Structures are given as C-alpha cells and as structure tokens.
Amino acid sequence: MFRASGLDRPYYAKFCSIVQSSGTGKSRLMTELRNKGVLVLYMNLREPSDTGFPKRDLVPARILTEDMDCSQAEYTARCCALFAAIFHTIQQDLTPMLPSLRSGSAGAAIKSWNDQMCDMRSTARTEFFEKVQSEYRSILGKIKTPKSKESGNVNRDSPIVEETAAKLERMSLTDVQIQAPNLEGASFVVAAYTEMLKMPHVFPQGDAPKLVIALDEAHPLSKMSSKGFRPSHILGRTINAYCRNNDASVWVVFASTTSQVADFSAPQVIHDSLRVAIAGHLLYQPYTYLGWDQNADPLPRILAKDVAKFHHIVGFGRPLWKSLMYKQNIDGIMALAAQKLCKSKKFNPQDINEALAVLSQRFGLDIYFGHTNAVSYLQKGVASHLRVCFSTTEDRSWAFTGYPSEPLLSCAAAILLHGGNLTEALKVLKAKVDGGMVETGQSGELASRLLLLLAKDMYVRSHLSEGTISDLHYNGTADTELMDCQKVSVIDFLEYLFGDEFWSDAGMDAKSAFQHAYINFSHWVPMEDFISPKDSKLADVESSRCDAQEWTLRHWHRTSAVQCCHLQPLVDKMIPIYFDDPALGSNDAARMSQMFVSDKAGKNCNESTLAFITRKDASIECLSDLPYIALLLDLNVGPKLSTTFPKRVPNHPESDRCLRIYAAGMGDTTFPFLHEHPEVAKLLHGLVSRQQEVPSQSFKRLEALVKFGSTATLRHSRWEAQDVL
Incomplete structure (x- = not known):
C-alpha cells in the first residue's frame, strides 16, 4: 500500500501483492475470502502454454497480456475498459439478487454469487466473462485515444455508465499537485465504479474488504512491451484513477511466484504521485493462519513403522501434493513434483539453477548473502524452483528464502540425482562453493551432510526392497512405501558406511544393542537454536520446548535429520533412531533414540573430544532408556576408524550405553562405499580441503x-x- 504525500487518504491505490512459490496455496487463499462475506472475482492470467490449475481465464488474460504491440494509450484504454466492464457486470449480476433498502444484509446474495464464481468449472463464470467481454468491447469503442480522436459519434448503449462518464470526461483528472499524463478512459471506469458502489448493503462503511478482484499468475504484467511500457504500471494507475476519491473497500490483489508483482505502482517517470511506502505488510504470505503441513497426519494417527507410506508423506509441506491425490495417480504427483522443482520436464544437472534447487531441497545449502549473484539466484528459486519466501526486509530489497521440510519433494529430488546426474550436480555445487556463493559451514558441515545422506541414498539403491516407489513413474497404491523414506537397519547402514569389518571391531555386544534400530532420513533441516534451549520454561505454551522423545519422533515421521545451529555445543547433527522392537511396548515415543554427529574439518586430530559427547548435556537433554550413537567425523586429517562401546553392567541404566565412532579422513579407507564412486569421493574431499590460489x-x-x-x-x-x- 502507498500513501500520497500531503493527503488525508492513506493510499495511492488499493492493491496489494502475494508473492510465493508454486503450490503453496495462493489461489485458494484468495478464493477463501468468500467465506468472510467478501465478494471475490478470481481471474487467472497464466501463460497460454501453462496447463496448470486453476486454468487461464481467457477474456481478462487476452485483454491484459496479449497483442502487446499496441501503444501505451491504447493499452491504457484497454485497462480502463476492462475494469469498467467488470464493475458494470458485477452490478448487473448482483442487483436483482439484493434485498430492498429496508431489508437485512446482502449476505445471502453475496454467498450465492461467490459460490458460483469461485467454482472454477461453473458455467456462471463462463457467462460472467462473456458479459464482461461484450461490455468491454462497447466501452472500448467509446474511449478516445490519440490513435482514434477523429471518431465522433458512438452508440451510447450503456446508460448506467454514460451519465457519470459524460460529466467526468469534461473534468481534469489529475493527481494531487501534479499534472498526470492523460489516462485514456478514466472517466468510464470511475463512472462504472461509482455506480457499482450504489448497490444497497454491499459496500457499507468500514475498512474490511467488501470486493476483492484477484489477479493470479500476474507475472506477465511485469514484462516490458515492445513500445517501452510495463502493463503493470498502467494497471496500477487505472486502479488509482477509480479509487483515489472514494474509500470503499474494493481491493485488487496480484499473486505470483515473482517478486516483480510487489512493485506494480507506476514509477516516477510515468506518473509521479508523490507516493511513499507506509508501515505494514509489504509481502503477504499465503496460509499465514491456515498453516504449512495442513494436510499432514496428526502424530498419533499413524504408527512409526508406517511413516514411509505414500499417503502419509504426501501430506507434508505445501498443500499442492495432497490435493492432487483427488485428481491424479501417484505417477502424476511424483513426476509433477520433479518437473516443478526443475521447471523442466527433464533434469539438466549442468544447469546451475536446476542443480542447486535439487541439492538445496535435500542438503540445506546455505547461500552467502553478500555474493553478487545471491539475490538473482534466490528470486529465481522462488519464481521457478519451489523455493519458499519466508519474509522480506521492509523496503523489499532482500528476501529471506529457503527449502522447508518436504519429504515428498526430497524423494523426487533423490530420484533425479541418482538417475545418473549426481556427479554433474556436485560439480556445479563445487563451482559455487569455490566462487563463494554457497557456504560450507564452519567445520565441514556441508560435506558431512552430503556424505551421510548420499551414503544412505546409495545403500537403499543397492538393496532395493520389492514393491517400493523407486522412480517417478510408479503407478500403484498409496499404501506403498517411498524408497528414500523407508526405514534402514542401523546395523546394515553402518556396515555399508564404514566397511564389512565394522561390527567385528565395534563388538558383538554393540551389534546386539542395535539389532532392532533403524534410521530413515531423506533430507536435512536446519536449527536456529540449541536442541535444549537455555530458557525452556516460557509462558507461551507453543514456545516451550518440545519433549525430547516427541521431538525425535516428529523428525522420524517426516523422515528428516537435523543440522544443528552453529553454536550448538558438542554436536552438529542429529539423526533419529527408531527401535522396532515389540518388547518396548506400543508407545512410539519410548522407542526413539538418536545418532549425534560432530563435524571437524581442521588440520589437527580431534579424536579425544569424542568422549565428551553426551546427550545428557544441558544443551541437548535427549534422555532415553535406549542406547545411542555418537559419531565424530574428522574429515580433514589422515584416515582412521575406531569404535568403543561399554560393556553391559548389571543394574546399570541402558541410557548410558553409547556407541562412539571416530571416523577420520574423507576417502575410501574410512568410507569404503566411496570406492565405487570415485568422482563423488573427489568432489567431497574438495569441499573439505579446497585450496584457494596463493x-x-x-x-x-x-x-x-x-x-x-x-x-x-x-x-x-x-x-x-x-x-x-
């Protein structure tokens, strides 16, 4: 929103923007306003080649985005004629349905109209836009532009608009204190707007929105025309023309995946309105109150051993995935997720944006804010690669973005990476690390995330379970497990990671202790605070600390592992461990334990610090009756692997039993599985010990x-x- 300097009215024009990545619910957010008693006219302007849903509304889309070789004056006339036609048609539709002035509210009429107009497949929408098109053509023929000033006589067949329009045509429609450029057709749109506001009971006094005109997929309006103007600037001036002298709560909302829709008001060189930004939301995020993960199963509804099933995983993240289950099979959903992540039907691992999108979603890449390419990369990530915008600075010069936890998308990304594209994608990552755009962390955290998750990826692909979803084109039931979310035996995983002799070195007692233990992580999520915050007794219930066992179980349910905050003492990562042992009872939370990982990338050996890692520490406090694992990855020193596990002591709590693993170096001596992937091993080693030119x-x-x-x-x-x- 903008304020015109020196004026009492608090706006330049009543329009706002919603910017967010695809599938997050922007369209539904706008149409849901109908449940608040708001008239909602939804119009989708997506490109003709885009077959997404809701479908493109041909009438407004063609008027606003096609045949853009016209002059600025001609396009201005089109905008004014369209909005005048919309206001006139709304009035025509609603007036017969409204109660008399002495009757009650217009709520029933508004609800009836909304029910038809917010049903994207209704015949009422088709008929409405046909009437808009007819009225638009009539009004456009009457607007005088520099190209057609000689045309005099017109057929005045729209009396609701004409009487006011004739008066306004003789007035000087200038902005305050400034002689504005001529706005061809302003009189017609102002006249139609004024007449529409006369409908009884529809526009009472107050600030709450009464009519919202929602323009979805609005990014085509930001493109520069061949004649040197942006449609968005003209549209902003059109909105200003009809609403600047009236405080009625009629709003226009622009929604898009691109940030350009947040700057739709005309720039000073086109229309100097003396506007200045005022305090308030400059970027409106969808689902502020409805929430992320709105389709996710409640924690008690599904057993921990069943969390890899498709019908459970599809509920996490943006609402798009679960909504598609009512229209498509699993094959369609997985393929669409991959296509949207890459914005391409075929993943190109050499494309920087595609490679970083697929890697970022799973491995939590940190972008260095000061890098010259960071802003453009992040904007493109939100617009084209499902990156989510969390917030912006007040002046909108910087957006805070990232990839939230979405296990379904992680599975699609894993399938893309391991379809013969891993090495090329890692080369792109290495180049961006060397160029300073992607941060490696303070102690080799990025290399550690890659090492552990890639090892798990490669294990499940070398030990495929029959009947799991292992590619994008699986077509089966929703009870099937996703390969990258299914549980993996801790015994088998550690043997794969460290070699066949691992358990003989660790001891049979250690192997016996973890015989029912499993991991299942498919992606990493970052923390911003200690696992156990110092002040956990807060007045706000939702801000208090989650119980340690529940916290671990919730990560297990969405197959996520944790990258701790930089200042977390003792450890840098947590991977949930689940004990699938019937003897432990039916309480899944009581079956949870953890693998804690400490990352080191210095030149000196840190083996001695392994003994200090304990989950009893006040910064962790993840107590359990089950054994746990402490892994120290000393990635930049000579190769070495050692393990310790305390012997069972009678009457001694099992919670003190910790399998401690010291793994040094980044090569196939310590990690034998890398012997089969020499290029991956080379790239991982380069991330740890890369040398800059002298x-x-x-x-x-x-x-x-x-x-x-x-x-x-x-x-x-x-x-x-x-x-x-």
Missing part, C-alpha cells in the same frame, strides 16, 4: 594496508609501514 604479493600488500586491526601483528597495526613496503 594470493599475489601485490594483493597481500593491499590487504595488509586496508585490514587495519584485523590482527595484532605489525603489518595490520602500523600504518607507517606503507612507506617501506
């Missing part, structure tokens, strides 16, 4: 001069040294 002496000299105070040495302290350098 800076030249001239660079070192400049660095010493400009980095005063960066160290306590003479070269960074004595500025007089430049005389002798």
Whole structure:
C-alpha cells in the first residue's frame, strides 16, 4: 500500500501483492475470502502454454497480456475498459439478487454469487466473462485515444455508465499537485465504479474488504512491451484513477511466484504521485493462519513403522501434493513434483539453477548473502524452483528464502540425482562453493551432510526392497512405501558406511544393542537454536520446548535429520533412531533414540573430544532408556576408524550405553562405499580441503594496508609501514 504525500487518504491505490512459490496455496487463499462475506472475482492470467490449475481465464488474460504491440494509450484504454466492464457486470449480476433498502444484509446474495464464481468449472463464470467481454468491447469503442480522436459519434448503449462518464470526461483528472499524463478512459471506469458502489448493503462503511478482484499468475504484467511500457504500471494507475476519491473497500490483489508483482505502482517517470511506502505488510504470505503441513497426519494417527507410506508423506509441506491425490495417480504427483522443482520436464544437472534447487531441497545449502549473484539466484528459486519466501526486509530489497521440510519433494529430488546426474550436480555445487556463493559451514558441515545422506541414498539403491516407489513413474497404491523414506537397519547402514569389518571391531555386544534400530532420513533441516534451549520454561505454551522423545519422533515421521545451529555445543547433527522392537511396548515415543554427529574439518586430530559427547548435556537433554550413537567425523586429517562401546553392567541404566565412532579422513579407507564412486569421493574431499590460489604479493600488500586491526601483528597495526613496503 502507498500513501500520497500531503493527503488525508492513506493510499495511492488499493492493491496489494502475494508473492510465493508454486503450490503453496495462493489461489485458494484468495478464493477463501468468500467465506468472510467478501465478494471475490478470481481471474487467472497464466501463460497460454501453462496447463496448470486453476486454468487461464481467457477474456481478462487476452485483454491484459496479449497483442502487446499496441501503444501505451491504447493499452491504457484497454485497462480502463476492462475494469469498467467488470464493475458494470458485477452490478448487473448482483442487483436483482439484493434485498430492498429496508431489508437485512446482502449476505445471502453475496454467498450465492461467490459460490458460483469461485467454482472454477461453473458455467456462471463462463457467462460472467462473456458479459464482461461484450461490455468491454462497447466501452472500448467509446474511449478516445490519440490513435482514434477523429471518431465522433458512438452508440451510447450503456446508460448506467454514460451519465457519470459524460460529466467526468469534461473534468481534469489529475493527481494531487501534479499534472498526470492523460489516462485514456478514466472517466468510464470511475463512472462504472461509482455506480457499482450504489448497490444497497454491499459496500457499507468500514475498512474490511467488501470486493476483492484477484489477479493470479500476474507475472506477465511485469514484462516490458515492445513500445517501452510495463502493463503493470498502467494497471496500477487505472486502479488509482477509480479509487483515489472514494474509500470503499474494493481491493485488487496480484499473486505470483515473482517478486516483480510487489512493485506494480507506476514509477516516477510515468506518473509521479508523490507516493511513499507506509508501515505494514509489504509481502503477504499465503496460509499465514491456515498453516504449512495442513494436510499432514496428526502424530498419533499413524504408527512409526508406517511413516514411509505414500499417503502419509504426501501430506507434508505445501498443500499442492495432497490435493492432487483427488485428481491424479501417484505417477502424476511424483513426476509433477520433479518437473516443478526443475521447471523442466527433464533434469539438466549442468544447469546451475536446476542443480542447486535439487541439492538445496535435500542438503540445506546455505547461500552467502553478500555474493553478487545471491539475490538473482534466490528470486529465481522462488519464481521457478519451489523455493519458499519466508519474509522480506521492509523496503523489499532482500528476501529471506529457503527449502522447508518436504519429504515428498526430497524423494523426487533423490530420484533425479541418482538417475545418473549426481556427479554433474556436485560439480556445479563445487563451482559455487569455490566462487563463494554457497557456504560450507564452519567445520565441514556441508560435506558431512552430503556424505551421510548420499551414503544412505546409495545403500537403499543397492538393496532395493520389492514393491517400493523407486522412480517417478510408479503407478500403484498409496499404501506403498517411498524408497528414500523407508526405514534402514542401523546395523546394515553402518556396515555399508564404514566397511564389512565394522561390527567385528565395534563388538558383538554393540551389534546386539542395535539389532532392532533403524534410521530413515531423506533430507536435512536446519536449527536456529540449541536442541535444549537455555530458557525452556516460557509462558507461551507453543514456545516451550518440545519433549525430547516427541521431538525425535516428529523428525522420524517426516523422515528428516537435523543440522544443528552453529553454536550448538558438542554436536552438529542429529539423526533419529527408531527401535522396532515389540518388547518396548506400543508407545512410539519410548522407542526413539538418536545418532549425534560432530563435524571437524581442521588440520589437527580431534579424536579425544569424542568422549565428551553426551546427550545428557544441558544443551541437548535427549534422555532415553535406549542406547545411542555418537559419531565424530574428522574429515580433514589422515584416515582412521575406531569404535568403543561399554560393556553391559548389571543394574546399570541402558541410557548410558553409547556407541562412539571416530571416523577420520574423507576417502575410501574410512568410507569404503566411496570406492565405487570415485568422482563423488573427489568432489567431497574438495569441499573439505579446497585450496584457494596463493594470493599475489601485490594483493597481500593491499590487504595488509586496508585490514587495519584485523590482527595484532605489525603489518595490520602500523600504518607507517606503507612507506617501506
């Protein structure tokens, strides 16, 4: 929203924007306003080649986005004629349904109209837009543009509009204090708007929206025309023309995956309205109150051993996935998820945006904010690759984005990566790490995430279970398990990760302790606070700490593993462990344990710190009656693998039993599975120990001069040294 300087009215024009990635519920958010007693006119402007749903509304889409070789004046006339036709047709539709002035509210009429117009397949919508088109053509023929000033006589067949229009045509429609460019057709749209507001009971006084005109998939309006104007700027001025002298709550909402729809008001060079942004939401996020994961199963509804089933996994994340179950089979949903993530029918691992999208969704890539390409990459990620926009800065110069936990999308990404594309995608990642756009973490956290999840990926693909969903084109029942979400034996996984001799070194007692233990993670999610926050006794119930066993179980249910915050003491990661042992009872939360991982990437050995990792620490506090695992990955030193596991002590709690694993180096000596994937091993090692080119002496000299105070040495302290350098 914008405020015109020096005026009492609090807006430049009553329109706002919704920017978010595909499938998050933007369309439904707008149509759901009908349940608040708001008239909702939904119009979809998607490209003709886009076959998504809701489908393209041909009449408004053609008027606003096609034949853009017209002049600015001609396009202005089109915008004014369209909105005048919309206001006139709404009035024509509603007036016969409205109660008399002495009767009650117009709620019943509004509900009846909304029920028809918000049904995307109804004949009422088709008939409405046919009437709009007819009225539009009539009004457009009467608007005088520089191209057709000589046309004089017109057939005035729209009396509701004409009387007011004739008066306004003789008025000077200028913005406050500024002589605005001529707005061809402004009189007609203002006249139709004024007449529409006279309908009884529909537009009472108040700030709450009464009519919302929703323009979905609005990004085509941001494209520059061949004549040098942007349709969005003209549309913004049209809205300003009819609403600037009336405070009626008639709003236009632009929704898109691109951030350009947040800047739809005309720039100063086109129309200097003395506008300044005012406080408030500058970016409206869908499902602010309806929530993410709205289709997810409640925790008690499904057993922990069944969480890999498609009907459970499809409920997490954006509402799109579950909604498609009513229209498509599993084959269609998985393929669509992959296509939307890449914005391509075929994944190209050499394409930077596609490769980073597929890797980011699973491995939690951190983008360095200061990099020159960061802004454009993140904007394109939201617009084209399902990246989610969390918030923006107040001036909209920066957006905070990421890939939330969506296990179905993770499975699609895994299938794309392991379809012969992994090495090429990792090469793209390595290049972006070397270029400074992707951060590796402080202690090799990125390499560790890649190592552990890729090992799990490769294990399940080398030990395929019959009847699981292992590709994008599976066509079966929703009770089938997704390969990348199914539980994997801890015993088998560690043997695959560290080699055949692992359990003989760890001891049979250790192997026996974990004989019923499983992992199932398909992607990583980041934390922003300690596992156990220092102040866990908060007044707000939802802000208090989740019970440790429930916290672990919830990650198990959505097949996620945790990348801890940078300052988390002792550990850097947590992978849920589930004990599928009938002897443990029916309470799934009581069957949960954890694998804690500590990452190291320094030049010195850190083996001695392994003994200090304990889940009893106040920053962790994940107590359980079951044994757990502490893994220290010392990735940048010589290869070594060692294990310890305490012997069972009678009458001693099992919770103290920890399998401690020290794994050093990044190669097939410590991780034998990498022997079958030499290119992957090389790229992972490069992420840990990459060496930058030795800076030249001239660079070192400049660095010493400009980095005063960066160290306590003479070269960074004595500025007089430049005389002798």
